[in-house]
Amino acid sequence: MRKKYIVKNVKDFNLRHTFCCGQCFRWEEEADGSFTGIAFGKPVNMKLDGGSLTVDNCTEEDFETVWRPYLDLDRDYAEIKKSLSDHDPVMGKAVETGSGIRILQQDLWETIVSFIISQNSNIPRIRGCISRLAELFGEKACTYREKEWFSLPDAGVLAGLTAEDLAPVRLGYRGRYLVETARQVAAEGLPRNKKELLALTGVGPKVADCVALFGMGQTGAFPIDVWVSKAMGEAYGIDEKDKKAMARYAFEHFGKLGGFAQQYLFYYIREKNMGKK
């Protein structure tokens, strides 16, 4: 018995902006522009027509407890965008380009796993790794749209494996990081802040900031990757190698809005780069 849940009047939301801005790796665009994916063990399809969001395979209770917070629907993005746009013209353009981005509030463990895997890699490969990890070692959630869906393996499961066991996932040297981090989490519990994140194997400043932002709701976190470096080099004339200067700039100029600023910049510079090719 499948249910659909429809919400009217959703503002400042675009599925592609949100699911293709690099914050998540388990959503796929369908031919009709809708997106199918899984979070918190629940596969759904989302379709947006004007301001009307239809979530297929979703009850009202699921929507209120899972998807409303996940999609960050209770936050006023108009205000954030106004504030950032007023800062400078480049940010104004970035906000315009990614006007429907929402920062997803994702499962903490899944975020840790995803961004450890993401390092020094590329999006198609990251998606493949995460999907294989779920299918080979995760827990079966259910069948939806003639496909079997799996959750990512939890820390306890991964802690009992070796990097060798993970070979078919083809994580490369990240497999070792993942097993080691799983053992740390299984023993000590999930990290509660950036300091505890940095204590995990395979988690450095970039991954810690991604997890803080996407998995801990720390909106001031400002992950600096090669794309954001490029964007800030162009926009603010900061030396692209000087990560410290960039972090300082973000802290001083964007404060608690740093995470949003980062997503708009990231999406904008990547869009621009795609257009070039």
Place this chain on the structure above:
DNA sequence: TCGCAGGTGGTCG
């Protein structure tokens, strides 16, 4: 074919 990708840990000076 081959550099390089949404970095990190280890090892130097």
Place this chain on the structure above:
DNA sequence: CGACCACCTGCG
């Protein structure tokens, strides 16, 4: 403490 550099793998 800052500047290298190796590291798995597979895309473009």
